[in-house]
Amino acid sequence: MDKSVAQSVRVVATPRARRSQLLLHVLAYLALGIGTLVMIVPFLWMISSSVKADSDVLAFPPAWIPPDVEWRNYLKVLVLLPFGRYLVNTTVVSITVTTLEVLTSSLAAYSFARLQFPGRDRLFLLYLGTLMVPGQVTIIPNFLLVSLFGWVNTYTALIIPAAFTAFGTFLLRQFFLTIPVELEHAARIDGCGYLGIYRHIILPLSGPALATLAIFSFTAQWNSFLWPLIVTNSDNFRTLTVGLSYFQDEYATQFNYMMAGSVLNIIPILIVFLLLQRYFVRGIALTGITGR
Numbered sequence: 001m002d003k004s005v006a007q008s009v010r011v012v013a014t015p016r017a018r019r020s021q022l023l024l025h026v027l028a029y030l031a032l033g034i035g036t037l038v039m040i041v042p043f044l045w046m047i048s049s050s051v052k053a054d055s056d057v058l059a060f061p062p063a064w065i066p067p068d069v070e071w072r073n074y075l076k077v078l079v080l081l082p083f084g085r086y087l088v089n090t091t092v093v094s095i096t097v098t099t100l101e102v103l104t105s106s107l108a109a110y111s112f113a114r115l116q117f118p119g120r121d122r123l124f125l126l127y128l129g130t131l132m133v134p135g136q137v138t139i140i141p142n143f144l145l146v147s148l149f150g151w152v153n154t155y156t157a158l159i160i161p162a163a164f165t166a167f168g169t170f171l172l173r174q175f176f177l178t179i180p181v182e183l184e185h186a187a188r189i190d191g192c193g194y195l196g197i198y199r200h201i202i203l204p205l206s207g208p209a210l211a212t213l214a215i216f217s218f219t220a221q222w223n224s225f226l227w228p229l230i231v232t233n234s235d236n237f238r239t240l241t242v243g244l245s246y247f248q249d250e251y252a253t254q255f256n257y258m259m260a261g262s263v264l265n266i267i268p269i270l271i272v273f274l275l276l277q278r279y280f281v282r283g284i285a286l287t288g289i290t291g292r
Contacts, residue, residue, distance in 0.1 A: 043266075050074070050259040057255040073260040080257065082235050083264075086243040091268070093158045093228075093239060094221040100159070101217045102210055105168030110198050112169065113176035114184065124173075130166045136226075143230055157231040158239075162221060168213045175209035176202060211276045218272055222265075240265050 044064070049057050050073055052066040077083060112124045142161050151157040179202065187197050203210070225241040232238045244265065247258040 046259045046262055049255055050263050052256050054254055054256050057259075070256065073256050074264065077257050077261045077264065081243050081246065081261070083240075083243070083261075085235055086238055086240045089155075089158075089237055090222060090239040090241075092155065094218050096155075096159050097162045097221045098214050098217040100163035101165055101168055102214055104164050105172050105213060106203065106206070106210065107198070108169040109172035109176055110194075110202055113173045114197075114202075115194070127166050128170060131170075139227070139230065142227075146231055152231055153233050153237055155237065158228055158237065161227070162224075165217070168217065171213055172206065172209055175206055179205055215273060215276055219269055222269055 048064050048066070051069045051071060052073075053068065053070055056063065056066055108127075112120060112127075146152055146157045146161070149156075151160070183201050183205075184197050187201050192200065223241060224239070225245070228239045228242050229245070232242065235243075240261070244258055244261045247254040247261070
């Protein structure tokens with residue numbers, strides 16, 4: 001009799017569990033849908049504003065599709081600003097900083113993950129402590145150093161201070177710890193040193209993590225505004241984000257041109273993300289799964 005009661009309880013409970021699970025799925029998809037709308041609506045509004053006349057951008061009620069589509073706004077941005085020069089500057093700085101950041105972070109992460117030396121863990125904690133210092137705090141010391149070296153209004157000022165990052169070191173170290181040590185032991189038997197292991201073992205197996213860091217670094221540098229604004233004072237070295245700010249002055253803002261320029265500014269980031277998306281997702285899934 002007890003067995004029949006248990007079977008009936010299971011039969012009754014199963015539909016209830018299924019309904020609860022279905023409700024959780026519905027709530028999860030609803031939350032994801034709301035979050036997606038919150039993220040996408042500003043981008044759609046930016047695209048809509050980029051093809052409007054200046055007087056229609058702030059019109060009320062707002063119109064998502066303007067009566068007259070002003071595709072000329074994109075051409076105006078290219079004419080009113082030295083857009084080509086800004087694009088070259090931004091591309092050079094972003095690619096160079098990304099390359100240097102991946103190189104320096106991978107070398108430091110390899111040292112913290114594999115090399116044995118006194119005070120390694122304490123030094124790593126001190127290294128991570130720099131992440132708690134806001135970037136605004138270091139702007140003045142960095143600018144004083146850049147001025148002392150005579151780097152103001154040069155590519156060097158835009159590249160060197162951003163070429164080192166504790167975040168990248170932490171990200172790659174966590175991934176390097178997941179790589180089996182036995183591979184390194186086998187490489188040592190074959191005569192590889194530390195640099196040989198780093199080059200032939202660590203880097204080839206760290207594609208997802210390196211791609212993740214590259215996307216983060218490239219995006220941050222492409223969208224960087226405050227530091228380029230401070231250390232550049234001519235169009236020869238200004239970046240896109242600084243150039244777009246010239247559509248805003250003390251009395252008025254040309255929102256349609258600014259939005260058109262912002263759309264053009266986003267395109268390279270989307271291209272980079274689409275090219276590295278597969279590695280990016282794998283890097284997010286695999287990085288940091290160990291607690292060592």
